[in-house]
Amino acid sequence: MPFVIFVTMFLILPTMNIIIGAFQTADGSFTFQNIIDLQNGTIPSSYWISVKISVASAALGCAIGFAMAAAVVFGAVPGWIKSPLLTFSGVASNFAGVPLAFAFLATFGPVGLVTLFLRNNFGIVLQRDLGFSILSFWGLTVTYLFFQIPLMILIIAPALEGLKKEWREAAEVLGATATQYWRMVAFPILFPSLLGTFALLFANAFGAVATAIALTGSSLNIVPIQLYAQIRGDVLGNPHLGYAMAFGMIVVTAVANIIYIWLRIRAERWLK
């Protein structure tokens, strides 16, 4: 079958190649040294900052996306808003990339729309007064949120719609207040979906390359940027260390995705 050959050649084999390369020395014999060497130099700190950005953007994306999805699903805002919002989210969740970086530069950069607005009208200088720079940890997080929030809305809205009206009424008639209902029924039911979506958002941010490079150049030392530099010019001085780094990336995103899938199956089993 052409499909199998194609996928093998251009997806499986290249990935396997990297994974195998991570466990090889320069002359091809087996070793764990590359993985061990990941502890050296700037690599641990780049993983750490990548993880921090991914966690922050996933957590904030979950929180804000949840609030927005809840607003439309539970009817706090008029019903007609739901469909356009979901359509829009479908679009915006695919919006990672170089143009996104420029949009945020133009808005929160040194002479961006919001930066100037705050300075001219309120005398607040983002960098000086709030310690905010678009080229920093928070800058990248804020930028990632642009596609994280819509992704959260897309995934969590159906889960919220799956909360049956009868559960709320059953709880209410048994004496529960709205808070008790949320704490004892709705939240535990949603929990696997929430955590699973968090894992997905985490993987999504962890693998994002283009936005980061366009936004910060090489000033922020996150994994994708370091790997990018390594591929271009072997800055680590050891190709196999590069494979190990890529392998680490696969492990992180794979674990996050496995968590997502596993929790999703759990959530669906309950709701059957």
Next chain:
Amino acid sequence: MSIWARIAGWAALIFGLLYFFVPLGGLFEFSLKARRGVYSLDAYASVFADPQFQQTFGYSVIMALVTIVIGILIVVPTAYWVRLKMPWARPYVEFLTLMPLVIPAIVIVFGYIRLYNTSSWLPLTGSVMGTNILLAFGYTILALPYMYRAVDTGLRTIDVATLTEAAQSLGAGWATILGRVILPNVIPAVLSGAFLTFAIVIGEFTLAALLDRPAFGPYLQRVGANKAYEPFALSVIAFAITWGCLALIQLVSRFSKTAPRKA
């Protein structure tokens, strides 16, 4: 619904909408500021006058079209065959098509460079044409999750087995069945997959940059590092194209929903 819940709902919604639209507005506004003190289209004029823009943009458009054709050729027969003959294989195929969402693009292209370099058994990166082909294949992989899902959803709405038997009883071969019976019936689905592919490929950066091809994404990044206003004008153009594609998807899916299918 209490008044507080309503206020909180509106607050969340308005915050989110600001989050989406302020950066877009900021981008647009900034792209107009090339001339001191007044809004102007100078940045756009300069962009359009740049021969590199025309080259890279043209290159990306061609790559997108090639990717779409490869995608259709690979995905449509596979999805069809799995539905018709190998339903047991569906979960596996679906799993494979979702892999590109799990494995970061940068890792995939890293693998390409190692596997298909000049000293390997298949030295694709050794020639310009070879690298172009490799890039198109890479894009096809990136677009696979979206393309497959779109086509599979399209196939679900038609009765594949009956259509196939009807065509076979009229003496059609497999190529005829796929090209003239199945494909026309899933055109709306294929189109929405194609537009999404187009939107992804036009702005793609990682693959093109690491394979060193003159595509629009790397050009945009390079301009961004060297010029003041042009990259913002370019980004507006990129956004406009993406939005255009996604608007077309909406249009196609709405159209195919309202128009009764002739099957």
Next chain:
Amino acid sequence: MSFLTLTSIQKSFGPVQVVKDFNMGIEKGEFVSFLGPSGCGKTTILRMIAGFETPSGGTIQIGGTSQENLKPNQRNIGMVFQAYALFPNMNVADNVAFGLKIAGKPKAEIDARVKEMLGLIKLDHLAERYPYQMSGGQQQRVALARALAPKPQVLLLDEPLSALDAKIRVSLREEIRMIQQQLGITTVFVTHDQEEALSISDRIVVMNAGRADQIGTPYEIYNRPSTRFVASFVGTLNLIEAKVVDPATNRITIGDQGITLREPLGAVRAGDTVSLALRPEAGSIAEGAKGDTALSGEVISSNFLGSVIRTRMKVGESVISFDMFNSPGLVPPAVGDVVTLRFTASDLLIIRE
């Protein structure tokens, strides 16, 4: 005053009036069924009792207390939903314990009560199961236990059996009735299945388009339907058009066969048409059957339904069905036979709209 009193209840959704001037008193420990076709407002009334909907007019009192300003979580009511609505994140025991936990009962008391409730529904052995691991019938029994655990003043059941298959439906409804009598709990049961309502209720309310057409014991509802709607909705009924011959002597004709009714005809004139109702099981065509009245007609069909055989015969313009109990020796009438159906004149009911 009754334990649960509904006075002049009205409810409109926008311009549509769904419940119109509904009045009823339900005694303590009574089992009342609301019976009526889809959309007649049964659920709406139930939801007003529970507090999920606010009546547009009228008052609801439970045990002498007006419920007007009480939220659903302050009313102490038990409710069972058509779709079970068990909390999917809790096992059976936790579901049953939910109301008690909310009420802040001590753990020992909760455990004892849960055990008692699971014993009542005979599911002790499934306490650890989750809802998705149980059949619909089991889930609905758990839902019943959950509703009863906090000892509610009133139990409301909204078509609790209609998602279940026929066999379980019968056994579970008997179980519900048994538990209800055992606990002596005041119960309102909504259904659109007349057999269900007839078999387990103390009283039945037959509803039609937002009104109570008739309120009475199953026996009264079945044998003395007060409107044409009740007569046609409850049980199978022959509706026969008859011509008045002499209002003074209650003499009428069906086709060309004369009959004298027991019930006074009331304000009608000779030549008027009246509607009469006759249950299929009221008469018999057997030799020597009892009855002071007879109608003869030609058999047009005869259907074997298991325990009974339903035969239809034509009398004048009307078609009359009657049932015979099946027995090994029975020879059903053949199409074309002319048979004579004997019954008591008082079985013929006059239907006034």
